[in-house]
Structures are given as structure tokens and as C-alpha cells.
Amino acid sequence: MQSRYTTLTVTAGLFMLLFLAGSLQFDGFGSTRVFANLFSDNAFLAITAIGMTFVIISGGIDLSVGSVIALTGVACGLLIGQYGLHPLQVFPIVLIGGALFGAGMGALIHYYKLQPFIVTLAGMFLARGLATTLSEESVPIDHPFYDAVADFGIQLPGNAWVGASTLILLAVLVAAIVLAHFSRLGGYIYALGGNAQSAQLMGVPVARTTIAIYAISGFLSALGGIVYSFYTFSGYSLAAVGTELDAIAAVVIGGTLLTGGSGYVVGTLIGVLIMGVIQTYISFDGTLNSWWTKIVIGLLLFAFIALQKLLTGKRLLSANGTREFSHA
Amino acid sequence: MSNLQSAALPEQPVSPAGLRGKLPSLSGRYLWPLLGLFCLLAINLVLTPEFFHIEFNDGRFYGSLIDVLNRSAPVALLAIGMTLVIATGGIDLSVGATMAIAGAVCANLVVSGVDSVFVLLVAGLVAGLVAGAVNGGLVSILGIQPIVATLILMVAGRGIAQLINAGQIVTFQHAGFAFLGTGDFLGLPFPVVLVLIVFAAVQLLMRKTALGLFVESVGCNAGASHYLGINARAVKMLVYCIAGLCAALAGMISAADIQGSDANNAGLWLELDAILAVVIGGASLMGGRFSLVLSLVGVLVIQCLSTTIIMSGLPPKFNLLIKALVVIFVLLLQSPRFQAQMAALFKRVKKQPGRAA
Numbered sequence: 001m002q003s004r005y006t007t008l009t010v011t012a013g014l015f016m017l018l019f020l021a022g023s024l025q026f027d028g029f030g031s032t033r034v035f036a037n038l039f040s041d042n043a044f045l046a047i048t049a050i051g052m053t054f055v056i057i058s059g060g061i062d063l064s065v066g067s068v069i070a071l072t073g074v075a076c077g078l079l080i081g082q083y084g085l086h087p088l089q090v091f092p093i094v095l096i097g098g099a100l101f102g103a104g105m106g107a108l109i110h111y112y113k114l115q116p117f118i119v120t121l122a123g124m125f126l127a128r129g130l131a132t133t134l135s136e137e138s139v140p141i142d143h144p145f146y147d148a149v150a151d152f153g154i155q156l157p158g159n160a161w162v163g164a165s166t167l168i169l170l171a172v173l174v175a176a177i178v179l180a181h182f183s184r185l186g187g188y189i190y191a192l193g194g195n196a197q198s199a200q201l202m203g204v205p206v207a208r209t210t211i212a213i214y215a216i217s218g219f220l221s222a223l224g225g226i227v228y229s230f231y232t233f234s235g236y237s238l239a240a241v242g243t244e245l246d247a248i249a250a251v252v253i254g255g256t257l258l259t260g261g262s263g264y265v266v267g268t269l270i271g272v273l274i275m276g277v278i279q280t281y282i283s284f285d286g287t288l289n290s291w292w293t294k295i296v297i298g299l300l301l302f303a304f305i306a307l308q309k310l311l312t313g314k315r316l317l318s319a320n321g322t323r324e325f326s327h328a
Numbered sequence: 329m330s331n332l333q334s335a336a337l338p339e340q341p342v343s344p345a346g347l348r349g350k351l352p353s354l355s356g357r358y359l360w361p362l363l364g365l366f367c368l369l370a371i372n373l374v375l376t377p378e379f380f381h382i383e384f385n386d387g388r389f390y391g392s393l394i395d396v397l398n399r400s401a402p403v404a405l406l407a408i409g410m411t412l413v414i415a416t417g418g419i420d421l422s423v424g425a426t427m428a429i430a431g432a433v434c435a436n437l438v439v440s441g442v443d444s445v446f447v448l449l450v451a452g453l454v455a456g457l458v459a460g461a462v463n464g465g466l467v468s469i470l471g472i473q474p475i476v477a478t479l480i481l482m483v484a485g486r487g488i489a490q491l492i493n494a495g496q497i498v499t500f501q502h503a504g505f506a507f508l509g510t511g512d513f514l515g516l517p518f519p520v521v522l523v524l525i526v527f528a529a530v531q532l533l534m535r536k537t538a539l540g541l542f543v544e545s546v547g548c549n550a551g552a553s554h555y556l557g558i559n560a561r562a563v564k565m566l567v568y569c570i571a572g573l574c575a576a577l578a579g580m581i582s583a584a585d586i587q588g589s590d591a592n593n594a595g596l597w598l599e600l601d602a603i604l605a606v607v608i609g610g611a612s613l614m615g616g617r618f619s620l621v622l623s624l625v626g627v628l629v630i631q632c633l634s635t636t637i638i639m640s641g642l643p644p645k646f647n648l649l650i651k652a653l654v655v656i657f658v659l660l661l662q663s664p665r666f667q668a669q670m671a672a673l674f675k676r677v678k679k680q681p682g683r684a685a
Contacts, residue, residue, distance in 0.1 A: 129649030291490035298484020
């Protein structure tokens with residue numbers, strides 16, 4: 001039990017260390033403004049990664065999230081632009097759509113005993129394909145509501161701006177913490193990831209839980225897609241390529257065990273912030289190129305997986321990479 | 329329905345008896361992937377009769393079929409490596425990034441004045457071998473789940489390739505190296521010949537030595553294989569290294585084909601195509617029995633599908649959507665078998681409680 005907090009502490013410590021290092025090195029890095037921007041710039045990723053956290057805690061994986069973000073954006077653009085619906089009418093539609101998409105994948109995974117990896121891979125193709133079919137071009141979103149959202153926010157001291165996307169992220173975070181630790185479903189998810197067989201024997205409704213997990217992930221990806229469209233004022237079928245990997249990396253850096261059963265939503269948020277700090281550091285530095293971000297994130301991923309292994313000792317060894325997705 | 333069942337039988341995870349058992353069910357195993365391929369070819373025949381037209385010009389064959397073969401060469405190479413990795417119960421997501429690295433290494437060597445094709449080939453292959461060894465080390469020595477272990481290189485690999493290229497798209501002129509991607513040999517495009525050579529080499533290595541058996545055994549039950557005296561770690565290390573080498577070759581073909589190295593786009597998403605090809609070929613992602621031939625059939629199915637979509641006049645934007653639907657269909661086709669297996673397994677476990685442990 002203690003080891004879980006250890007990873008979380010290491011993650012939080014690393015974030016503070018990186019932020020401190022940046023602040024000491026560059027003028028203006030250690031400001032509330034930069035800190036607030038970490039949230040607003042990465043809100044869509046954080047929201048998506050929070051959904052991914054539940055999936056990974058349950059012992060699964062969801063590769064479709066990036067495509068769902070793109071599909072949501074394109075759907076929003078078309079429904080608002082071509083069909084003249086108000087964004088507030090469109091959002092429930094795409095959110096429910098995202099949840100149903102996830103639920104469908106969850107049902108395939110549970111009822112047909114297919115591996116989450118391959119089902120969500122197919123889901124990734126399907127969502128990306130649907131988005132491309134709807135529109136190959138970028139669909140601009142031009143609506144007074146979007147302008148209002150962009151203007152909405154709270155001014156903090158130090159020229160920091162807490163915008164709508166940050167507020168949505170914080171709301172999702174609170175909801176996710178309540179779901180994970182103060183609800184029955186949350187308990188089921190942890191139980192399923194700890195040991196699917198024991199969970200079933202203890203009376204966890206595996207079917208309902210599995211479907212709910214992927215529905216949550218689909219819902220949050222769609223929400224991430226809406227937030228993403230707030231930045232770009234458009235929907236594009238090739239948007240957010242590779243977000244699924246960033247989300248998985250954030251979850252792992254946040255201390256969630258890849259074997260399932262253990263992890264914290266807060267850790268994932270800090271994981272996203274760490275990735276954001278690295279990006280900010282590189283843009284402040286100016287001489288480093290953006291591809292260093294990928295290399296550093298890769299190294300961090302390795303370091304955290306090695307740390308997980310060290311802390312959990314034999315547990316990962318026994319999994320030994322052969323049957324990690326087995327539901328049986 | 330009876331077809332489905334006959335196809336289903338041979339795909340059970342290899343039990344010790346299944347390993348020894350000969351090929352009464354072979355036709356069933358080959359039935360679905362080949363049927364799919366023939367259906368696609370038939371559709372093409374109806375749509376465009378000239379699809380099967382092959383011309384011999386200037387010492388080389390030309391035609392749509394040759395194009396299909398040529399275009400599928402990189403994925404075919406990846407699929408050969410991927411088949412072995414999947415047979416051990418693993419997965420390699422990093423092959424696309426490895427392609428980019430190998431391409432970048434070769435392109436920069438050419439630009440810096442290396443002229444010998446042999447040196448270029450060796451350099452590219454060494455890059456692939458290192459990438460494969462990193463994956464293999466993470467999986468077999470550290471015991472990290474393959475999907476995550478290879479995810480590291482998938483993320484970092486493109487960064488490394490961009491680092492080698494200094495963020496540019498590096499273009500080059502080198503007739504000898506370009507031959508890898510655009511040359512022809514014995515009337516066939518050289519990439520196709522290369523695929524055939526690699527296929528023959530790996531097939532011989534796997535089927536004429538006990539190695540193939542070891543790979544399947546490790547995929548079925550790594551623990552049991554260990555007690556049988558098979559060095560499961562070494563076998564896993566080997567298959568990831570082979571996958572790395574195959575990816576490097578694929579990367580060099582792609583780089584030679586466009587006479588340049590684009591770290592962002594070289595081999596992008598091809599790892600997924602390679603995995604799909606193996607799945608369409610009927611291999612179980614849980615590991616166990618594998619067939620290189622079927623994986624190559626899977627590659628051709630994917631490539632024919634893309635060609636068919638273009639030939640049929642549908643806009644290419646439907647490509648991804650149709651591919652996704654085909655994957656889901658193939659998965660579902662395989663699943664009743666899985667349910668039946670589960671049912672059979674539970675029955676057996678009930679009858680012999682001792683085996684449950």
C-alpha cells in the first residue's frame with residue numbers, strides 16, 4: 001500500500017523539481033501565469049488522460065482516444081456550421097456519442113473476450129475513418145458561443161488567466177476523484193484491475209463495470225475533443241494524432257500501475273503537468289528543439305516503469321509480459 | 329456455419345498435442361485469409377479487368393498486381409518480424425519508429441559522403457538491431473509488458489530520428505542505395521525480392537531448426553517452457569531483434585524509395601498495419617502458433633483492400649473506415665471460437681479439478 005504513495009510522491013516531487021529548475025534558470029518561468037497556462041494548454045490531454053486512468057487501473061488500455069477527440073471536433077464543426085445547431089445542443093449529442101462509442105468497445109471486449117488493445121485499435125481506425133469520411137478538410141467553427149467561451153475566465157494575480165478549459169478540467173478532476181474513491185463503481189474498477197477473477201467471484205458485475213469503464217473513457221475523450229475545439233475554433237480529422245500515447249505516458253508517469261489495480265487520478269494530472277513543464281522548459285530555452293520533448297518523455301516513461309518494477313518487485317515479474325490482458 | 333467451425337478448430341492455442349499434431353486442419357487455417365484475398369481479387373477483376381494484366385517491358389514486369397506487391401513490401405517485412413513477436417505473446421509498437429531511425433541513419437551517412445552500399449546496409453541494420461535489443465531487453469530481462477516496453481521506443485524513437493536528421497527532411501542522391509527501393513531484379517521490383525529473401529531466411533530458421541517450436545512454446549506458456557529447459561528470455565530477445573532488423577530493412581526501402589528521410593512520417597502507422605496483417609492471418613494475440621505465410625497473405629489482403637477501394641471509385645477517404653470495419657469483422661469471426669474454447673476449457677477443468685491449478 002505504501003508503495004502507491006511512494007510513486008505519487010516521486011511524481012509530485014519531480015514536477016516541483018522541474019518547475020523549480022525552470023524558475024531558477026529563466027526569468028518569468030516561476031510565475032502564476034506559466035503555472036496557470038500549464039493547466040489551460042494541456043486541459044484536453046488531462047481530461048482524456050483521466051479517462052485513460054480508469055481504463056488502465058482496470059487492467060485495460062484505450063488506444064482510440066485521440067481519434068475520438070478528432071471525431072468530436074469534426075462532428076461539432078459540422079453540426080454547428082452546417083446544421084446550425086447551438087453548441088449547447090451539440091455538446092450533449094457528441095458526449096453521448098463518445099460514451100456510446102466507448103460502451104460499444106467495452107461490450108466487444110467483455111462479451112467476445114477480445115483484447116482491449118486490438119478492439120480499441122480497431123476503434124481508433126473507426127473513429128478516425130468516420131472523421132475523415134465526414135470531412136477531410138478542417139471545419140471552421142464560427143459561433144458567438146465559442147467567442148464567449150474564449151473570453152470567459154478568472155483573472156488571477158500575476159497576469160494569470162484561468163479559462164473555461166481549466167475550469168472544466170478541475171470539475172472533471174473532482175468528479176473523477178469522487179468516482180474513484182467514494183463510489184461503488186470506483187471500487188469495482190480497482191477490484192477488476194487487481195484480479196478480474198477474484199472480482200468476479202466476489203460479485204463484481206464485470207460486464208457492467210467493463211462497459212462503464214470504456215464508456216467513461218469515451219465520454220471524457222469526447223469532452224477533451226470539445227475542449228480541444230475551444231483552442232482551435234475548428235474540427236479536423238487529423239487533429240490530436242498520437243494523443244493516446246501522450247495520455248498513456250501521463251498515466252504511467254502519474255504512478256498508475258500498468259498491470260492494473262492501483263493508481264490515482266491526481267497522479268495522472270501531475271503526469272500531464274510534468275509533460276507540460278518539459279514543453280514549456282524547451283520553449284523557454286529556445287536552443288533545444290521540440291523533438292527533445294519526445295525523447296525526454298520516452299526516458300521518463302522508462303524511468304517510471306523501472307521505478308514501478310522496483311517498488312512492486314515480483315508482481316510485474318510474474319506477469320512476465322505474456323498474458324497481461326487476459327480476462328480469463 | 330460448418331465452415332466457421334472447421335476454420336475454428338486449428339486455431340486453438342497450441343496444446344502439447346497440437347504441437348505434435350500434424351496438419352489435418354491445415355486447410356481450415358488457410359481458408360479464411362485466402363478466401364478474403366480471393367474475394368478481393370475477384371471484386372477487382374469485375375471492377376477493372378486490366379487489374380490482372382501484367383506486361384514485360386525493359387526486363388521488368390509491370391501491372392497492378394506487381395504494384396500491389398511492391399507497395400506492400402515494407403509492411404510485409406514488418407509483418408514477418410511482428411509474427412514472431414506476437415507468437416511469443418508479445419507485441420512491437422516501435423517498428424514504425426525503428427523504420428524512421430534506420431532511414432535517418434542511412435540518409436545522413438549518404439549525405440556525409442559514405443558511398444559503399446554495404447556500409448549503409450550494415451549501419452541501417454545495426455540501428456534496427458539496437459532498437460530491437462532495447463525492446464527485447466526491456467521485455468525479457470526487465471519483464472515489462474511488451475505493449476508498454478515498445479511504447480517507450482515508439483514515443484522516443486521518432487524523437488531520436490528527428491535528432492539524427494536535425495529536424496529536417498534529409499534528401500540524398502545515391503544510385504546504389506536507391507536501388508533498394510526502386511531497382512528491379514529478375515524482373516521483379518527489388519523490394520519484393522528482398523521480402524522473398526527475408527521470408528525464406530526466417531522461414532528456414534524457424535521451421536528447419538527447433539527455433540520455431542521454441543517460439544510457439546514460449547508464447548503458449550513461458551513458465552512451462554522454462555521448466556522444459558527452453559531459455560525463454562533468449563527466445564524473446566531474439567524475436568525482438570529480428571523484428572528490429574526487419575523494421576530497419578523496411579525503413580531503408582522506404583527511404584531509398586523517396587530518396588529521403590522524413591522522421592515524422594516514415595513508417596507512420598505501419599506498425600498497426602503489420603499487427604492487422606498478423607491478426608487477419610489468424611494468429612492469436614495471446615501467442616502460440618504462427619504462420620509466416622498467413623501473415624503475408626494478411627499483408628496482401630490489406631494492400632488489395634486499399635487498391636480495391638481506389639479502383640472501385642470510392643474516395644480514398646473511406647480507406648480507414650473500411651479497414652476498421654474489416655478488422656472488427658475479422659475479430660468477431662474469431663471470437664465464437666474463443667467462446668467455444670472457453671466453454672470447452674471450463675468443462676475440462678470441471679472434469680479434472682487437478683488441472684485447474
